[in-house]
Amino acid sequence: MNSVPVPEPLLPEPTFYAAPDAAARQRLVDTHRPTLERAVETLRARTHWSPYPEDPAAYGTDAEAEGERAFHALLDKPFPLDQPGRDGTVGPLPAEGGEVSPYGFGLGISYPHSDPEALLAGAEAAAGEWRQAGALVRAAVCLEILARINARSAEFAQAAMHTSGHGPVMGFHAGAVHAQDRGLEAVAAAYTEQTRLPARALWTKPLPSGEPCSMEKTFTPAGLGTALLVGNRIFPAWSGYAGLFASLATGNPVIVKPHPAAVLPLALTVAVARDVLTAAGFAPGLVALAAEHPGEGLARALAVRPEIRIVDFTGTTAFGRWLKDNARHAQLFTSTTAVNTVLIESTEHYAAMLDNLAFSLALYSGQLCTSPQNILIPRAGIRTDLGRKGHLDVVADLAAAVTRLLTDDAFACDLLGALCGPAEAASAELAASGALGPVVLAGRTVHHPRHPRATVRTPTLVALDAARPQDRAALAHARPGPVFFTVAVDSADDGIALLHTTATTAGSLSAGAWTASEQVEHAVTRACADAGVMLSLGMTGDWYLTQSAVYSDLHGTGANPASDHAFCDGAFVARRFRTVEVRRRV
Incomplete structure (x- = not known):
């Protein structure tokens, strides 16, 4: 452990008033x-x-x-x-x-x-x-x-x-x-x-x-x-x-x-x-x-x-x-309630990014207070280590990563858990029906091997466009259950502005960004600092933007409507x- 010098003794000797115990x-x-x-x-x-x-x-x-x-x-x-x-x-x-x-x-x-x-x-x-x-x-x-x-x-x-x-x-x-x-x-x-x-x-x-x-x-x-x-x-x-x-x-x-x-x-x-x-x-x-x-x-x-x-x-x-x-x-x-946003602008680790984000969407069926809901991708596409990827390519590849992750039903049940109530189940069914927008990936019902009456659903991905006022308005409201929006934005700057607006008006507990650009990283860092939301940059591997490390991370800031502490x-x-x-x- 990396420790810091502290004076000895760290804690003062206890003083007790007269008590039988x-x-x-x-x-x-x-x-x-x-x-x-x-x-x-x-x-x-x-x-x-x-x-x-x-x-x-x-x-x-x-x-x-x-x-x-x-x-x-x-x-x-x-x-x-x-x-x-x-x-x-x-x-x-x-x-x-x-x-x-x-x-x-x-x-x-x-x-x-x-x-x-x-x-x-x-x-x-x-x-x-x-x-x-x-x-x-x-x-x-x-x-x-x-x-x-x-x-x-x-x-x-x-x-x-x-x-x-x-x-x-x-x-x-x-x-x-x-x-x-x-x-x-x-x-x-x-x-x-x-x-x-x-x-x-x-x-x-x-x-x-x-x-x-x-x-x-x-x-x-x-x-x-x-x-x-x-x-x-x-x-x-x-x-x-x-x-x-x-x-x-x-x-x-x-x-x-x-x-x-x-x-x-x-x-x-x-x-x-x-x-x-x-x-x-x-x-x-x-x-x-x-x-x-x-x-x-x-x-x-x-x-x-x-x-x-x-x-x-x-x-x-x-x-x-x-x-x-x-x-x-x-x-x-x-x-x-928190509405959490991620921005995908560019990455040098495309496959690892997709796997990491897919896991974050699936974990506990997106019912975590830090689960991302709005996934912003420039409509012109992104630069990656595997070459240029169009907007639709990124969306399709993310859907494929989620599907691949949850292929095995037993593993899927352990990762997804059960939907905790009827509101979550109804939200998942509504999204899968296409009522919220074009369905990129329709969630499926998973049979739980030990609890056949459990409601277990894989994520549903819905495609929205930030240029449409009705879609932009929908992004400011939290959707219960495993429902996520892939969102076309005009540019990284447009995405950062949308992330900032969502955090300051609807409230956010976490934000994420994947970018290989120092300029974009600087801009999104400033936006999150101003909006009072914790930012995770370039998450890959076995640590996810949904996780909060106790004794180290500050969960919430008290600086936007999601939390006052x-x-x-x-x-x-x-x-x-x-x-x-x-x-x-x-």
């Missing part, structure tokens, strides 16, 4: 301090590292089978979670709010429904001791939660597959270990910001009288108050852990309101967190699950409560706007606490 908390600090130090250093250096192995084999030869057994043991019974204010259950039938796997079966799990008043009261009652514990103890408790979740990664992967439709690899990565990385990243960033000021300082100023004025000053981070995490269906853990652990680590209780179709990943998380908090001598009410009845609108009801001081939300643009209009009293961290910079954690000073005359 001080010894247990000290053990957690001793256990997790090396991981926290490494995470803080890695976050500063932006290098590659993770304490959570990506390979399922690293968790034991039977880990995957054990994870599947653990998942099946949860089905068709009440979820084991003891919370105050219980006034009923959510589920298990779909009509009662029960989850249905995108792979074609009901989970049959019922969750406790709690009176929101009881959850808010429990959070408030638990907050005081948690804030007094200090940044280092809070970080150590958070890392213990993540460590216990990591030990059950295969189970969490199954939960992701059967609520969000992930394939096995995506489930293990985005639903488990990479989500854990996001949580640890947030804890490291939170600890860094909370310790930016010294805990104590001696201040002395000479005075004309000859007697200096001396004061001892203390600086203590204090959380804002109860946080609300509103989960989404696509990535409930990956998109939720950053806010959950950033709020916890900065001293705030968290109420977790999961998406009704993806309760299980966050319910498992809440259960682990409450167990760890109890073992460390803290009130479990610091983390609570707020499962909702169908049509209850619990996120809206909670978000406007004055006790809620922080809201994390990933989901629809409409609800993100509602939060900004109605939850003005809270610190908001919202990430909403970044995972995970200082602003993402520093807005969750304030520093309180006490001065004493010496």
Whole structure:
């Protein structure tokens, strides 16, 4: 690892107030301090590292089978979670709010429904001791939660597959270990910001009288108050852990309101967190699950409560706007619909470019928030290492690359996953019918060998022309499911301008460009910097523009409508606490 020099010791020695569980908390600090130090250093250096192995084999030869057994043991019974204010259950039938796997079966799990008043009261009652514990103890408790979740990664992967439709690899990565990385990243960033000021300082100023004025000053981070995490269906853990652990680590209780179709990943998380908090001598009410009845609108009801001081939300643009209009009293961290664009201007690696882009389109059926939708190609064609390629040649070759990638149905199912809901399936069918424009590649239905009722569709490519106003307008709207547009543009400059407009008006989380021209690279880099969108240049091989490297890449910028924050910079954690000073005359 490329490291940067850091002063020793990196972390200050912990100081504990008198508490009966001080010894247990000290053990957690001793256990997790090396991981926290490494995470803080890695976050500063932006290098590659993770304490959570990506390979399922690293968790034991039977880990995957054990994870599947653990998942099946949860089905068709009440979820084991003891919370105050219980006034009923959510589920298990779909009509009662029960989850249905995108792979074609009901989970049959019922969750406790709690009176929101009881959850808010429990959070408030638990907050005081948690804030007094200090940044280092809070970080150590958070890392213990993540460590216990990591030990059950295969189970969490199954939960992701059967609520969000992930394939096995995506489930293990985005639903488990990479989500854990996001949580640890947030804890490291939170600890860094909370310790930016010294805990104590001696201040002395000479005075004309000859007697200096001396004061001892203390600086203590204090959380804002109860946080609300509103989960989404696509990535409930990956998109939720950053806010959950950033709020916890900065001293705030968290109420977790999961998406009704993806309760299980966050319910498992809440259960682990409450167990760890109890073992460390803290009130479990610091983390609570707020499962909702169908049509209850619990996120809206909670978000406007004055006790809620922080809201994390990933989901629809409409609800993100509602939060900004109605939850003005809270610190908001919202990430909403993104329309991502790539420009193909020229390349010295034509075949590798096509393979890389084809994989990016197929991965999780284009349901990633960073999946490209609009593929801009100059109508005059592009220059490549294989000679000049006309616009239609590039489109045809891309369609062929997608088809070649997904020829084997078993591999296709693992890569594509299942469409997570009816909206995605309807969008795919509409595009394949030609209703959106000329079909370059019609997506096909793939039979899943283990789950015959799963809806699995290969990508559909639709040809549009940016010179037509109706086509240009369509490019500003996100299409759910595996639907992608190949777009003829007048020139590279026209494409860059369209990329910029799309990012600033519709919102983008990622952009890509393939060019062998320094002039074009400079222009697209400037456009993305101005639009506030991360740019990937010349992607080939086994790294894709859809991927985000935790501890290194910043996911989102907060500079365009797709997101008002970044995972995970200082602003993402520093807005969750304030520093309180006490001065004493010496």
